Amino acid sequence: MGLEDLLGELDRRLAGADAALAADYPGDRWVRQPVHTVYVPADRYDARTVEAWGAQARDALDAHGTAEQLAEVLRMPDDLAGDVYDRMRAKLEREPIEDLRIDFEDGYGNRPDEEEDAAVVAAARVGKRSPHYGLRIKCLEAPTRRRAVRTLDLFVKEGGVTDGFVVTLPKVTSVEQVETFVLVLETLERTYGTPELKFEIQVETPQAILGADGTALIARMIQAGGRRVTGLHYGTYDYSASLGVAAAHQSMEHPVADHAKDVMQLAAAGTGVFVSDGSTNVLPVGDAVHAAWQLHFRLVRRSLARGIYQGWDMHPAQLPTRYAATYLFFREGFDQAATRLRAYLGQGESGYLDEPATAAALAAFVLRGLECGAIDADEVDKLIGVDTAVLAKLARRPIP
Template sequence: MGQHETVATSLADTVREEIGAALADVDADLARRYPGDPGTRQPVHTVYVPGDVFTAGTVRAWGDAALAALDEHAPDAEAFAGVLGIPDGLAEPVYERVRAKLEREPVEDLRIDFEDGYGLRPDAEEDAAAARAAALVAAAYRDGTAAPCTGIRMKCMEAAVRDRGIRTLDIFLTGLMAAGGLPDGLVLTLPKVTYPEQVTAMVRLLAAFEKTHGLPSGRLGFEIQIETTQSILGADGRATVARLIEAAEGRATSLHYGTFDYSASCGVSAAHQALDHPAADHAKAVMQVAAAGTGVRLSDGSTNVLPVGATTQVHDAWRLHHGLVRRSLARAYYQGWDMHPAHLPTRYAAVYTFYREGLEQAAARLAAYVAKTGGDVMDEPATAKALSGYLLRGLDCGAVDIAEVARLTGLTRADLDGLAGRAAPNA
């Protein structure tokens, strides 16, 4: 058939136009609700530090403590790989990258905690701690020592602590504004959400702050912690997570699973509260489906088994943590919480092994897709998006280098961003 040859059709143009008009509202709703990946870096973990413990040296202290744990309990690549079961071919590069990460950027996301990790204190004491946190965070961003993402977890919107949480958030944000403005890496966390109306209240609070300081509407976003059964299934029997995201009016940045509060709310005994409990898997599966395509990220929770004590005890805790992180990554939960500096070596070991062991296969499949050469797997655009996203996450955290990816794929960082549906390179 010639390029310009006319083909026969049966439907009038008005049919197409009428269908387009009928679906216009649906098109707009899809674009609003499911904007896709925000195109920014997602940290691989979040570290929580109580508000009274946080200092200017916290990030470096965690890195130094993590390196000391390696020196004492796994002083070389062979020993570390032997504990965790890292394949021989990856042992050396993973170990070297883990140590380099702990020296360069040990914490990717730091949350100064004024909730469970801080507890109830006299108002004057919490006021002072919140003001101090703002001053320290502002100074850290000025001198380049801040974690890429840093912020606070306030108390929740329940009646008993609501006013205290609002005041702490106000003091912290006001302190940042007085010190030069809100840093780009600022993250706020709203815990123990049970009703969408609590999310709406947070939106109103942040909008009021923006208006007071002449900030653009929507400048302040926040994470929603999923720690209660009501945040998964409401009293009316309806799934809640999607309603929480909707109530955030575009301000929700991520959903964080709270392992121990959620497990306890389900009646799980303390000995069985863990990331891999069936109750946890159900909650996270609901979170995952509700957040898919919305641009809201997911974070898994933590383990409370700490790598401390004798070497055998540390190794047991490392194996547990490493396995749980690997399990989360395979389930597309690319972030989690770390509760102790000695968790950092196994966090990065699990993450780096995950991205390095699949590097060549992912790169080959993506290169074949771009070149339309096929190979032994026929990939679709959605799979190409996932493959490029995989490579980008590896680049973001330091598991792989852009030179490696370019050599294996022939693609630039901009090419990967485009294939992944990211509007701009990572911050």
């Protein structure tokens, strides 16, 4: 057998594996990932919700967090604290919420059908008020299945779906629930003529991580949902409670949380599905504002260091530390990333021998910083000497 015959035989033998790899791991979608998701109970959502959250976040800063106070409380480096504060304050004015979920599940509770119907219609008429938005419906377990589908059907029927819309499916316990939810979305699209509907899987049951057959069902759930699945969201408290963790120890940094998120990241890698961390229920209110800010700031930074770039925020006063932590993370890492990228492009020395995969990660880091407002385009031009098109190519993204 000659070399060409051998290569042809390899192509034939690996054709199925090649096709499966391309289908199951299409690569990152490289659309903007929001840095957080805010959950607002449906009966509290109106046309002023986003504006009100921004105002309350700024009020919290006025009362408890001048630039000097916040720098001290959060122990931010002196050379970055002022810039981070200014960017965070401007963000709270311009775009306080990046992703908002109108909550018809735990935050809303069980109400009479007529009351929930009225809340659905009202929310649909308010429509989109942030770059990304959507609904969290009730789960597809038997007791709430009909109410969940009724809520989504009514919201779509009332014209609530526009660009950036996504549904959060909570408490998923089986691959079959994902498969049947795809059927629900297909049916709504045909009925109302909507564009393709997307959804997130909320990981808050042990069954999503480890099935009865010993497999990681979350990987099969992603496959079952196909291109409709855009995210995996960790549910801190339901998941921890399901594993018997005492309430006082339920946290985003508990070992059971880290294990679940490790599995989620592995399952999502290469699929284009975003991973989001959960929330902390320690709120910056009353006499505990600074302590709660310290905790939230640390937890957000911890998630970012683990490669999880999104999380939940449950209170307006958590927004300052969400953005402060995010901006500091990218500001602290930008100089080194820029130096290493310049060296990789043959324009200097960095002390690192970076390979293409690391260069892609460095470029993706800078692009994320640009997208969230932590880094400016003129800084990229000055320190790296390239435009976003070059960064996108290095990051293996589609060219913008």
